[in-house]
Amino acid sequence: MRIAVLSGKGGTGKTLVSINLAAATETSAYIDCDVEEPNGYLFFKPRNIQEEEVSVRIPKVNDKLCSGCRKCVDFCKFNALAYIKDKLIIFEDICHSCGGCILLCPEQALTEKEKVIGKVQKGISDQVTVYTGVLNTGEPSGVPIIKKLLAEAKLEITKTTLIDCPPGSACTVMESIKDADYCILVAEPTLFGVHNLNIVYELVKLFNKPFGVVLNKCLDGEDLSEKFCLEKGIRILGRIPFDQELGRLNSNAEIAVRKSEKYRRIFSSLLETVEKEAHHEAASDS
Amino acid sequence: MKIAIPVDEKSLESKVCVSFGRAPYFLIYDTETKERVFLNNSAAASTGGAGIKAAQIIVDNKVSILLTPRCGENAANVLKSADVKIYKTGSVYAKENITDLINGKLSLLDEIHPGFHGHGGN
Known part of the structure; x- marks a missing residue:
């Protein structure tokens, strides 16, 4: 099963959710499609790295x-x-x-030549196979790298695969969610958060993908993203508290699930909910 | 000698358009014949690379000098290859800039911005 994690802006918690879900799974693949600034590898610290260049074909003239x-x-x-x-x-x-x-x-007079635009890396971190896409600085589009990443990771079809998307709703995000079975939208509780949630909500509806929302940075009091979900009838998959312990783990590039029993429980339960939802959607589709 | 200016309207009273590549029209002024022509800028609606196409239009119309408030890197490269000089507009009105250029009051545009590729365009 392929689960894409997306949000309307950066810093909402896509990487937090996707790395922890991947780490909470018995055997999984994590794909960092945020190729302009991949950071999942900082948490997983993968070993046995294999690397492959990605190039595109451009014209040259005689x-x-x-x-x-x-x-x-x-x-x-x-x-x-x-x-x-x-x-x-x-x-x-x-x-x-x-x-x-x-x-x-x-x-x-025109022929093709290859132009290297970046690379894909594959490594191992405990039970997680970590795929990372890296777009070279100055290159305009990460789409070819994301295509390569997802094609490589297709071999992992039996594993639960977490796709960490780029922020927003541009071509790179569309490419990342294209073959996903389920989409998790991560949202912040503010008015700005609702605006960003709406961007990805519109996108997954357009793509006809089954989806649900994870509310991140939850505090006591009104959560505007929660209100948005209730109004639109969107499934809320889980809530992650705005918690110092989690913040500290995350800023030390630790994976909460691997360090804290409390977070192992939170993300395992979230994973269970997501899997149930995804299977339910798959069943009702057929 | 032909001078080109990106303009908002098909009028000599028009303001200079803030964008070169995505200006709706170009005013072409011939200093010898005093002839004025307004060209539609077919590059304005491009999904990307508007500056390159707009520069191609300027070059194809045998323009020697472009007056513009700003210009992107790619467009500037096209214009440079064709030896078109780029001057920075002073006044907000097109007509005044032509007079200012003729009177030597404008200076060459030295700030070429790197363009907005991939941001909203594609």
Whole structure:
């Protein structure tokens, strides 16, 4: 089962929830899809790391063959090509690697070349296989890295897989949740928190994914995200208290489940709820 | 010599558009013939790379000088390859900037911003 953990902004508790759920499972895979700033590995400290580069294909031009017809320039929806002073200019950072320009070129002046944009790592931390995607600084899109990560982790199909998504609802998040069986939305109790929750709520509805909410940083008094869930009829999967002990463990890059019996219980029970929900959804779908 | 300015409206009284790549129109002014033409900027609605396409339009129209409040890195590279000079606008009105340029009151744009790729655009 693949569980994606997402939220409308950073710092809400995606990594906290996903690493602890992964650590509470007997055998699991954790995939850090927040490739612009992966941090799950800081908690898991995985060993036996295997690494593989990820590259995309971008066009290169042979100026001698280019006739200046501009078919490629007109075709590119991302405007990654310009034709200036009888010379084709290619903007590698703008290119989305669709390959259309290469197919269209009547002179075969364009060919593909590989460009490394980052890497994926795989390692072991106790019973958890840890996958980490790293996008090189300055690269515009992490989608190819996330695709590679999820393809690699497909081999772990028998394990419970936790997908730690990037924040927000952009292409990288859509790619991360595409094949998920269930989505956990992590929310903060503030008005700002509700706004961010709404962003991912809209997204999972659009993707038709079964989902529930984990309320994080819960204090006594009104929780606006809870109110939002009750109004919309959204399933609340669990609550994580705004607790110094948890804050201390987390800021020391410890996994709460591995250090505290109290948190082992909280996350084991959350995991049980999520699994039940996901199976229920799967059953009612078929 | 042709001068181009990104403008909000198809009027000589128009204000200068705050964006180059996503300006709705370009005012092209020919200093020799005094002719003024308003071009639709087909790059304005691009999902990405608007600056590159807008710069291509400027170059294709044989413009020598662009007057703009700001310009992104990629657009500046295209313009540079075509030897188009970029001057920073002073007044908020298009017409005054043309007069100021002719009277030597404008200076070259030296701040080129790195662009907004991946932020809201794609």
